[in-house]
Amino acid sequence: MPIATKTSPYHQPRQHDRAHVESTQPGASLPVVVVGAGPSGLATALGLGVRGIKVTVLEAGTAASYGSRATCYSRHTQEIADRLGYGDLLASRALGWVGGRSFYRDREVLHFTMPHEPHSFRPPMVNIGQSEYEEMQLKAVARNPNVTILWGVAVTGVAQDDTGVTLTVDTVDGERTLRADRVVAGDGARSKVRNALGLHMSGTxxxxxxxxxxxxxxxxxxxxxxxxxxxxxxxxxxxxxxxxxxxxxxxxxxxxxxxxxxxxxxxxxxxxxxxxxxxxxxxxxxxxxxxxxxxxxxxxxxLSVALPEFVHGRIIFTGDAAHLVPIFGVRGLNSGMEDGDVLAWMLAAVINGDADDSLLKAYSIERRDAWEQNIGSANKSTLVMTPSSEGYRMTRDALLQVSAAMPEFSHLIDPRQSTATHARRSPLAIPLASPGLVSGDPLEDRRITLNGVETSLHTARGTAFGVYAVGPVDDSTVAAVSGRVRTALPHQEVHTLVLSPGNDGGAADAWGLGAGEFLIVRPDGIILTRGAPAHLGDFEAALSGSKLAGRQAAATDAADPVRLTDAQKAREQVWQSLSSALDGNSGDRESFLTRLALVLGADVGPERLGEVLNKMSIEQ
Structure with missing residues (x-):
C-alpha cells in the first residue's frame, strides 16, 4: 500500500468566481467568442489577442482542467507557446526528453531517439501536466487586454445567420443571450456547440x-x-x-x-x-x-474521428471539438495547438478585411488534412499498442520478438512521436520553380545570432510573417518582396531578415537557397513560397482568399508525415498484408503460416532462410 511521505505537490488549479454576464444589447455584437478555455481555445484566443482582436472566452467550468490528461508537448507546441507569451515559463517548468525505450516482457526491443541537432533551439519533447500547462496559458491571457474569460458560463443554445451567431448561455444570474460576429468552438470532445448544430464526427x-x-x-x-x-x-x-x-x-x-x-x-x-x-x-x-x-x-x-468540415458558416471548430486522435504519439493537444496557431492569423486577416471568408476554407482543408496525417501515424501506433484483431495481435507479438534479433524491424514498433504536420495540399500552397523545400512544409526552427544575442528564427519572428533573404542582396529588393506581403495583408506584421554565413545557423545551406533568393514563412511556421523574386508565385491572391475557390494545391506525397525508406515501407506493407491475411485465415492459422513460410523460404533460397532461422532460434 502506498505511504505518503509529505504533502503532495500535485498541481491544484486555481478556482475562479462565476462571471456576472449581461445579454448583448440589440444591434451590438462581440467580435469573436471562443467557447471553451482548453488548450486549443486559449491558443486561438491568445493568437487573436496579440493581433489586436477583441476576444471573449466562455468556459462552463470555474478552473483549468484537473489531472495530467495531455502530458507530452512537441517542439512545435513549444514554439507556439513562445509566440503566445508563455514559452519561457513552459521551458522553466517542463522536463525535456529526446527518446525512450520499449520492452517485450523484460527484454528491451527498441531504444529510439527523436531528431535533436546542434542547431535545434528546443528539445523535441517536454513533459508537464495539462492542468499546469493551461494555467500558463491563463497567465498569458491575464496579461493580454484584448482577451476576457467569463468563468462558469455554459452554452445551452446556438443559432447563426448570415451576419453572426446568437448564443444562449447559462450564468450565475440565469439565462443570457450573447451575439457574436464569429464563434470558435473549442469546447472539447463533447462539444455543446457541435451537438447544437447537429454535427457528427466519423472515423474509427x-x-x-x-x-x-x-x-x-x-x-x-x-x-x-x-x-x-x-x-x-x-x-x-x-x-x-x-x-x-x-x-x-x-x-x-x-x-x-x-x-x-x-x-x-x-x-x-x-x-x-x-x-x-x-x-x-x-x-x-x-x-x-x-x-x-x-x-x-x-x-x-x-478514437480516430473528425468532422468532415471544420468551418460551418460563422462557427469554426478547433481541437477536440473538431477531431480526436489516439494518444499514442501524443498528437491530441499538440494538433489542437496547431489548429489555434493556424486559425488565429487567418481569422484575424478576415476580421481586419484583408481577406475574404474563403481564406477560412484553407483552415478547414489544412487542419482536416493534418488530422489525416496524424491518424496515418497514430493508427499504426495504435495497431501496435492495442491490436484491433487476432491477426494484428499475432504480428505485433512477432514483431516484438523479432526486433530484438533483427533491429531493422524496430521501426514498426516505433511510437511515431508527434511532429509538425505539413500543409502541402492546402489551397495556399504555391507551385515552385525548383526542387527543394516545398510550399506547405513546416520550417524547422534554427539557432541564430542577432546583434550578438543567441535566439532562433521563429523566436525572432514571433507572430509575424517571415521574409528571409540570403545575402548579398539589395535592400531595395528585400523591401520590394516584404512590400508584397504587406500589401496582401496590410494588418499583418512582417519580419525581414537577411541571412549571411555565420549568423544564420546554417539555414541558407539547409534550405538550399543561394544569394539573392528568398523564403517566405507564414505566421504559423509553414513555408508559403521560396526562390528568386521573380519565381515566388502569386501568393498575394492566395492570401487574400480571392482565388481559393479554383486554386489547386501543389502535388505531394502520401499523408503520413513520418518519412520512411523504401525498405521500411516494404516491411510496413508486409506487416499489414500478413496481419490481414491471418485474419482471413482464422480457421487454421498455423497451417497457413507453415505454407507461407515454405513458399517464401523457397523464394529467398536455403542460405538466406538458414540465416533467418538461426536468428529466430537464438531469440527463442
Whole structure:
C-alpha cells in the first residue's frame, strides 16, 4: 500500500468566481467568442489577442482542467507557446526528453531517439501536466487586454445567420443571450456547440481501454518514454510510464477485454495495479523501493474521428471539438495547438478585411488534412499498442520478438512521436520553380545570432510573417518582396531578415537557397513560397482568399508525415498484408503460416532462410 511521505505537490488549479454576464444589447455584437478555455481555445484566443482582436472566452467550468490528461508537448507546441507569451515559463517548468525505450516482457526491443541537432533551439519533447500547462496559458491571457474569460458560463443554445451567431448561455444570474460576429468552438470532445448544430464526427473507434494513474513517486528513472508489452504485471497488455515535474509520474495501463471498466477504475483497483507493476520493476532491479501516493486517475479509449468540415458558416471548430486522435504519439493537444496557431492569423486577416471568408476554407482543408496525417501515424501506433484483431495481435507479438534479433524491424514498433504536420495540399500552397523545400512544409526552427544575442528564427519572428533573404542582396529588393506581403495583408506584421554565413545557423545551406533568393514563412511556421523574386508565385491572391475557390494545391506525397525508406515501407506493407491475411485465415492459422513460410523460404533460397532461422532460434 502506498505511504505518503509529505504533502503532495500535485498541481491544484486555481478556482475562479462565476462571471456576472449581461445579454448583448440589440444591434451590438462581440467580435469573436471562443467557447471553451482548453488548450486549443486559449491558443486561438491568445493568437487573436496579440493581433489586436477583441476576444471573449466562455468556459462552463470555474478552473483549468484537473489531472495530467495531455502530458507530452512537441517542439512545435513549444514554439507556439513562445509566440503566445508563455514559452519561457513552459521551458522553466517542463522536463525535456529526446527518446525512450520499449520492452517485450523484460527484454528491451527498441531504444529510439527523436531528431535533436546542434542547431535545434528546443528539445523535441517536454513533459508537464495539462492542468499546469493551461494555467500558463491563463497567465498569458491575464496579461493580454484584448482577451476576457467569463468563468462558469455554459452554452445551452446556438443559432447563426448570415451576419453572426446568437448564443444562449447559462450564468450565475440565469439565462443570457450573447451575439457574436464569429464563434470558435473549442469546447472539447463533447462539444455543446457541435451537438447544437447537429454535427457528427466519423472515423474509427478502437477496442483498447486504458486507465491513467498519476502518482507522486520519487524515482531516479530518467525522463523518457517507457513502454512494456506483456509484462508480468499486466499480462497480455501494455504499460506506459512518463515523468512529470515535482516527482509526478503518469502510468497508463491497458485493460484486458474481460476487465470490468467500473471495477477497474476504482481507486482501490488502480492502486493494486500500480503496486503490482512497481513491485515487478523492483524485483527485476529496474528500480529501488520508494513510497508513492495515487494523486489522480482517468480512463480513455482510442478514437480516430473528425468532422468532415471544420468551418460551418460563422462557427469554426478547433481541437477536440473538431477531431480526436489516439494518444499514442501524443498528437491530441499538440494538433489542437496547431489548429489555434493556424486559425488565429487567418481569422484575424478576415476580421481586419484583408481577406475574404474563403481564406477560412484553407483552415478547414489544412487542419482536416493534418488530422489525416496524424491518424496515418497514430493508427499504426495504435495497431501496435492495442491490436484491433487476432491477426494484428499475432504480428505485433512477432514483431516484438523479432526486433530484438533483427533491429531493422524496430521501426514498426516505433511510437511515431508527434511532429509538425505539413500543409502541402492546402489551397495556399504555391507551385515552385525548383526542387527543394516545398510550399506547405513546416520550417524547422534554427539557432541564430542577432546583434550578438543567441535566439532562433521563429523566436525572432514571433507572430509575424517571415521574409528571409540570403545575402548579398539589395535592400531595395528585400523591401520590394516584404512590400508584397504587406500589401496582401496590410494588418499583418512582417519580419525581414537577411541571412549571411555565420549568423544564420546554417539555414541558407539547409534550405538550399543561394544569394539573392528568398523564403517566405507564414505566421504559423509553414513555408508559403521560396526562390528568386521573380519565381515566388502569386501568393498575394492566395492570401487574400480571392482565388481559393479554383486554386489547386501543389502535388505531394502520401499523408503520413513520418518519412520512411523504401525498405521500411516494404516491411510496413508486409506487416499489414500478413496481419490481414491471418485474419482471413482464422480457421487454421498455423497451417497457413507453415505454407507461407515454405513458399517464401523457397523464394529467398536455403542460405538466406538458414540465416533467418538461426536468428529466430537464438531469440527463442
Amino acid at each position: 473507434a478502437y477496442e483498447g481501454r486504458y486507465v491513467i494513474a498519476d502518482i507522486h513517486w520519487k524515482s531516479p528513472l530518467p525522463t523518457q518514454r517507457m513502454v512494456w508489452f506483456d509484462p508480468p504485471s499486466n499480462p497480455g497488455s501494455t504499460v506506459i510510464m512518463h515523468k512529470q515535474p515535482d516527482d509526478i509520474w503518469r502510468i497508463d495501463y491497458q485493460l484486458s477485454p474481460k476487465d470490468d471498466t467500473t471495477e477497474e477504475t476504482t481507486r482501490e483497483a488502480v492502486i493494486a495495479r500500480v503496486t503490482k507493476h512497481l513491485a515487478w520493476l523492483e524485483n527485476n532491479g529496474t528500480i529501488t523501493k520508494e513510497p508513492w501516493t495515487l494523486e489522480w486517475q482517468g480512463y480513455y479509449k482510442a
